[in-house]
Amino acid sequence: MSAPSDAAPAVSAPAPTTTAAASSGGFTFKLHPLVIVNVSDHHTRVKAQAACSGDSSSSSSAAGAGAGAGQPPRVFGCVIGVQRGRTVEIFNSFELVLDPVSGTLDRAFLEKKQELYKKVFPDFYVLGWYSTGSDVHDTDMQIHKALMDVNESPVYLLLNPTINLSQKDLPVTIYESELHVIDGSPQLIFVRSNYTIETVEAERISVDHVAHLKPSDGGSAATQLAAHLTGIHSAIKMLNSRVRVIHQYLVAMQKGDIPVDNSLLRQVSSLVRRLPAMESQKFQDDFLMEYNDTLLMTYLAMFTNCSSTMNELVEKINTSYERPTTRRGGRGAFM
């Protein structure tokens, strides 16, 4: 879409809102999984409620901005977190209401929520806002600029609910706003930023929990254990195959089939030198004790298995070859 070349620096002028370029801002974004879960939860709830209520009434929270009939409504909210120097860490988020008439977020509500969060998390600031959709909309810049008085450089987090299962990456994108000169006039556009996922232990547990789709009745211990062990088994198998690939590569290099690549060799050498990760007598002792414990449990399990087979075998032998002594009474009833 081409920008109209009028010089009016109208905020609402449709402009190319994104480029494919990565942000040059140098900010490092760290995203906590809680945010992603929150956003997707918000979206799902709204979608479910809209479906329940039957028709697409405009009283749903964000029917306005550009959502066509048949598409799930967009949801909006605010992200909060901590900014330390160049690192922006997004911890949490909460929902906001978009005023469909003016196309802006409800400021009073935002401020009230901000105050409440400040009481509990004094370190957290409003870092930006989020929305759902497959791509950035034209009106998003409006909302973005509106937030600029709270945070001079807010972030925009976009979640794409139409996930493509073949894609391995998360459908979450973070945009920053930058001032670029386009067609002679400086304009704010969204540029994509890279981000990493940062987890605290508690978050990791809950994500694991959700990811493995625990059966509703709690599952029996056996299936849980089996699922757990299967996970570990596939992880180890993958590790093994990767190590094998490296090994083959090195062997080929040694033989001369492949040209020697020093940087790769340095990387492999540093990888190898990272092990053993821990080397102390106490570690050895504890490790061996745990190893022996597991082995003993396996041994015990096998013993029990064997004993039960043996028991069945003895029963069979007794029934076929021994003259029954006390069983005559019972069997007489059938004859």
Place this chain on the structure above:
Amino acid sequence: MESLEALVAHIQGLSGSPEEVAHLHSLLKQADGDSLRAHAAALVPFLAYLSPETHSLGYLYLLEACATSGSNLSEFGGGDFLVTIAGFLTACSADQIRLAPDKFLNVCRVLKDQVMQLNMPIRGIAPLRAAVRKIQSSPEQLTPVHADYLLLCLLAKQYMAGLSILEDDIFEVDQPKDLFLYCYYGGMIYIGLKKFPKALELLHNAVTAPMSMLNAIAVEAYKKYVLVSLIVNGQVPSFPKYTSVSAQRSMKNHAQIYVELSTSYSNGRYTDLETFVQANSATFQSDNNLGLVKQVLSSMYKRNIQRLTQTYLTLSLEDIARSVQLETPRDAEMHVLRMIEDGEIHATINQKDGMVSFHEDPEQYKSVEMVEHIDSSIQRLTALSKKLASIDENMSCDPAYLMKTGRDRGRFDGRFDYDDYDSVPHKFF
């Protein structure tokens, strides 16, 4: 029937490849029988023409004919004949003799009888050991030669020689008598070596083996079993489920005195046990068990000291001597020291004040050796469980079993009961 020379020529000629050997075998079978035996005396010089390794089968036939001819072996120069047999047994080729196993067994038995007659059992040990290895189709098979071999080892008091044969686990048994003798003699050898737990295992097998009638070997084995289990465990366990019914009913009646011994032992008083033993020493002697009974007596002390470890953390030597009914603290110290060396208890003796402190098992399970130990045990157990599963399946297909279980259900329920088919093993699907 061909002349002996022709036969020998055949043997020499036809001992090359397996097909030739099979042909030779049929020829020999034809020539066998009384005709061969009748010429027994003339056979000996012919043996010199044949070599035991290459012409094993022919050699075997001729040898067997000589040996079982019924005439006195001293005709053949007794000692030398023994050497011939011994040489054959060590040198023969396993594949060839497996074609005629019963003849081989006859030869072995003749050897054994001969050495026993000459009262030199030690001469028979090496040849019979070679014979056992050759005739076994797998190390898990039991042959009659096993029992003879163990008997010779016992008579010659060469217990270590018997150990190599005893260490193999037996899974296939042809003749029940072999099993009984093997277990009984094996148990005695282990007792001689003072390896009481293993002796207990073998004697247990002898006592619980399936038998339709009680046999004398099992009764003797039971007597020793009672004594050894008193030494090892301090008590005699009751018969397990897989003991045959006839054994359960009548075994104890034949070994009454041993049962009384075990009850007296469980009371824990050394003097009572001693008087009982002395009162019945004649009976024990006639069973050749007196030595073992004396060992039971001395194990009484050990049992009592072990009981002390469960009550006390430290104890003085005088107290130990008093409660175990030993005479002096010196004796108590000797006993405790010996037990510590054998690994039966964990304790330290403080010689200055004459105190003994008892400890827990110091095994921490944090060594690599323990890992290997447990790992090898798990491997053994895996192999065993596979065997067990296959035996179980075979048993499920056994007609006697199917008949017995079929009779229980089929008569009661005229229509097909699909539950019955669950027990059919899956190899049929």
